[in-house]
Amino acid sequence: MHEGFLVYANSKYLKWAVALSVASIAAYIFYEPIDEHNGGTVLGYILGTVGVLLIFWLTWLGIRKRQYGAHFRLTGWVSAHVYLGLSLIVVATLHTGFQFDWNLHTLAYALMIIVIVSGIFGIYAYARFPRLVxxxxxxxxMDDLLTQIGDLDRECRQLAISLPDEVSSLILKSCEETIIGGSIFRILSGKASNCPSDAAFTQLRTLISTVDQEHALSTRKLLVLTGKKCGLLGTVRRDIQLKALMDIWLRVHVPVTIALLVALTVHIISVFYYW
Structure with missing residues (x-):
């Protein structure tokens, strides 16, 4: 679908966005304010109005597009949302006259940039990550992967029963203390530091040359099984990581959009109040 909305209707909304950006830049270049470019000039008010209308309209599109089932209609909403959203960078920046300070309009601008950047990441995520998954x-x-891990654990436990404590303790720890998931940072990293299964695999490679001959074959089998388990764990963790990356951008995009709407509303009220 990402390819569809990027070129939807012969890139209609891309052309609209480019036209709006070029018109805004041309107006900024040729308009001569009495003092300097800022949000309080005639052009500043015009660009600010266009920007606000775009933001509220695009927010409405973000809600509205979920109510349509037809592919072409949904693709059109997404295309407009993406390209016109990107044009806001030009419109809003020119509205400010490149004047930023510790004030409300700068806060609104910063929130807008966060929304746009998170949206860009969302496009990238949905374009790339499903294929990687x-x-x-x-x-x-996923159910089959977890079942395979469980089967390997049971097989390892059975083999470890008759082996020395130094081997069986590694397997027991691997089976009982291996964690899939965890904190958001651990999930997003796709790795698990100090994983008992990885540790067991590493130590078994060392122990295999020191165990008694009667235990060598079983220890070697454990090494192979633990290696398979580590490979499956890597696959599961990578899957969870990719799905989290596809989801986390919305957890930024939506709340920050709400914060942006609040900041814009207060900004508009304050402008009219002090006008």
Missing amino acids: SENRRGVS
């Missing part, structure tokens, strides 16, 4: 799983479902 498919490649990572190689046609195996």
Whole structure:
């Protein structure tokens, strides 16, 4: 779908966005304010009005597009949302006259940039990550992956029963203390530092040359099984990481959009109050 909205209707909304940006830049260049460019000039008010209308309209589109089932209609909403949203960078920046300070309009501008950047990341995420998820799983479902890990744990436990404590303790710790998921930072990293299963695999490689001959074959089998488990754990963690990355941008995009609307409303009220 990402390719569809990027070129929807012969890139109609891209052309609109470019036209709006070029018109805004031309107006900024040729308009001569009495003092200097800022949001309080005639052009500043015009660009500010255009920017506010765009923001509220695009927010409405973000809600409205979820109510349409037809592919072409949904693609059109998304295309407008993306391209006209990007044009806001030009319109809003020229509205400020490149004047920023510790004030409300700068806060609104910063929130707008965060919304746009998070939206850009969202486009990238939905364009790239679904394919990576498919490649990572190689046609195996998450339930099947977890089932395979559970089966390996049971097989490892059975083999470890008759082995020395130094080996069986590694397997027991691997089976009971391995964690999938965890904190948001751990999930987004896709890695698990100090993973008991990784530690067991590393130590088994060392122990395999020191165990008694009668335990060597079982220890070697444990090494192979633990290696398979570590590979499956890596696949599962990568899957969770990719899905989290596809989801987290919305957890920024939506709340910051709400904050932006509040900041804009207060900004507009204050402008009319002090006018």
